[in-house]
Amino acid sequence: MGVINVKIHSLSGRVPKYETEGASGMDIRAYLERPVTLRPGERALIPTGISVELPEGFEAQIRARSGLAVKNGISLINGIGTIDGDYRGEIKVGLINLGEEDFVIDDGDRIAQMVVAGYEKVDWEPADTLEETSRGCGGFGHTGKK
Numbered sequence: 001m002g003v004i005n006v007k008i009h010s011l012s013g014r015v016p017k018y019e020t021e022g023a024s025g026m027d028i029r030a031y032l033e034r035p036v037t038l039r040p041g042e043r044a045l046i047p048t049g050i051s052v053e054l055p056e057g058f059e060a061q062i063r064a065r066s067g068l069a070v071k072n073g074i075s076l077i078n079g080i081g082t083i084d085g086d087y088r089g090e091i092k093v094g095l096i097n098l099g100e101e102d103f104v105i106d107d108g109d110r111i112a113q114m115v116v117a118g119y120e121k122v123d124w125e126p127a128d129t130l131e132e133t134s135r136g137c138g139g140f141g142h143t144g145k146k
Contacts, residue, residue: 004055004058004116005055006052006053006054006055006058006116007052007053008050008051008052008053009050009051009052010049010050011031011049011050011090012029012031012049012107012108014029014031014049014050014108015050016028016050016114024115025063025113025114025115026113026114026115027065027110027112027113027114028048028050028062028091028093028110028111028112028113028114029048029108029109029110029111030046030047030048030093030105030106030107030108030109030111031047031048031049031050031107032046032047032105032106032107033107035104035105035106035107036104036105037102037103037104037105038074038095038096038097038102038103038104038105039097039102040073040097040098040099040100040101040102041096041097041098042096042097043077043094043095043096043097044094044095045092045093045094045095046092046093046094046095046105046111047090047092048090048091048092048093048111049090050090050091051088051089051090051091052083052091053088054083054085054116055085056085057085057118057119057120058085058116058117058118058119059082059083059084059085059116059117059119060082060083060091060114060115060116060117061080061081061082061083061114061115061116061117062076062080062081062082062083062091062093062112062113062114063076063080063081063112063113063114063115064076064112064113065110065111065112065113068111072097072099072101072103073097073098073099073100073103074095074096074097074098074099074103074111075095075096075098076093076094076095076096076112077094077095077096078094081093081094081112083114091114093111093112095111095112
């Protein structure tokens with residue numbers, strides 16, 4: 001397992017943190033002047049007070065916290081958020097309340113998790129045909145339920 005150094009600016013002094021030894025995602029927290037209430041079906045952009053300088057070839061993925069999703073119906077608006085390596089602004093998390101009750105977010109609450117991952121750039125190579133596979137053109141659900 002490698003470790004990379006990433007510069008971070010934090011308005012609160014808090015930084016993303018791995019909560020367990022084997023965690024791949026770091027919890028990130030809300031940075032709020034006052035609580036935000038998400039009503040059922042409502043969405044909001046929640047500030048974190050952090051901005052980062054990722055090394056070339058890396059991105060930060062913002063993911064939902066499974067506990068918030070299962071217990072309260074709180075999820076990310078766009079599924080997974082991508083923080084590109086050249087973005088230097090404050091990271092904000094788009095949350096949506098898919099639950100049936102109001103959900104209050106306070107300053108310092110863990111609202112999402114961040115995974116820093118490497119990526120490769122692609123050079124597209126036009127082709128008239130593609131290599132055959134056993135799946136072929138089978139799309140969503142083509143393998144059945146079991």
